[in-house]
Amino acid sequence: MPGLDLLSTFLEIFRRGSLSAAAEHLGLSQPAVSGQLARLEQEFGEQLFIRSRAGCTPTPRAVDLVARVGPHVDGLRQALHAESEDAAYRGTVHIAGAGELMTARVLPSLAPLTAHGLRLRVTLGLAEDLLSALVAEQLDLVVSSVRPARRGLAATPLVDEEFVLVGAPMLARGIDSAQLAADPVEALAHLPLIAYADELPIVRRYWRSEFGRRPPNTTAVIVPDLRAVLALVVAGSGVSVLPRFLADPALAAGSVEMLHHPAAAPLNTLYLATRAGALAQPPLALVHEHLRSRAGTWGAL
Structure with missing residues (x-):
């Protein structure tokens, strides 16, 4: 046996x-x-x-x-392992990720663990900065939008996030639908962009994935918070590409519209990044496994 x-x-x-x-x-x-x-x-x-x-x-x-x-x-x-699980709940895990995802999905999902006594320290920031802090042993777990390529780190796929190109209804009405079908880059070129960073990371990736080139549009606002990007899009300051989980409430309310409907939604995989071998620590293993389990109920973000 x-x-x-x-x-x-x-x-x-x-x-x-x-x-x-x-x-x-x-x-x-x-x-x-x-x-x-x-x-x-x-x-x-x-x-x-x-x-x-x-x-x-x-x-x-x-x-x-x-x-x-x-x-x-x-x-x-x-x-x-009942005793070791009790010990895990008495531990502390320093977890980090982008503020929008942590606020909307990750931290609420961990509420059952903190209710049993687990302690969390939370850091919000950009993926590359957080991965550097993970290597330096300043963090235990990073929810990363990029797959870590650094030595000493291990990555587990967590969930896919879906991106949508959105704008206020008044801007959507100014797009020529025939031109959008024939030449989407030119049809959208007059619309100012609201971006997360100077390099237009999310917007540029969408344009290259869907249209095969960088956006020629002017950039109206750079703001390092996707919630602020959404607020500016709703106000009509410009258009942007956002994770669907963030844009969905505004889409349902009609305060923004999808400006482009791709045949297949652009996706980006999110990862749980830890130092190699760190999951031998019961508190960290508890959080890691709980997030993997809960992410299965999120669907594509």
Whole structure:
């Protein structure tokens, strides 16, 4: 009969879709996780996952095994680790991210943990600055809009955010619909932009993704807060590209309109970034797992 550790590792690989993600969650090296899986497959006498560059695809035998043992292993783990979970709730996690997303989704999602005694220290800022602070051990966890490429950091995909090009109704009425279909860059060129930073990071990415070139528009306002960008768009100061989760209330109220309807919504993946091996710390692992679970209910942002 396989031991609890082997079955626990099997479940993490099944649920996370790759050996590396399972290893990160378990606080183990990838070779150690691979070795445990090999032992389990040897005990069962058959392959449980098909490995590829995309991750681990479960075989029918693995799906059946999860259905039969998953609830029992989870119950045993919960009983065996009750004391460590209590210790996790008594810890402190320094978490950081963009102010808009943290306010709208991340911090409200963590309310059940703080209600049980977990303490949070929160820093708001730009992704690159926050990742530098993470490397310097000034932060524990960053909700990052860019995939970390720095040595010593590990990243877990969290959720995709969707972007929309919006403007006030009075500006939308000034767009020639026929020209928009034929030459969207020219049709939108007369509209002033409201941007998050001088480099027009979100706006430029949208134009390049959808129209194949940078926007030629003038920039009316630069303000490093997407909530302020939305307020200026609603007031008619210009147009901008915003995450859908932020723009949706204004779209529903009719105070802004979508100026362009792409065939496929432009997406950007958000990541949970930590220092490699840091998830062995119970408070951090608790927050990390809770956010991953809750993000599944958000849909595309």
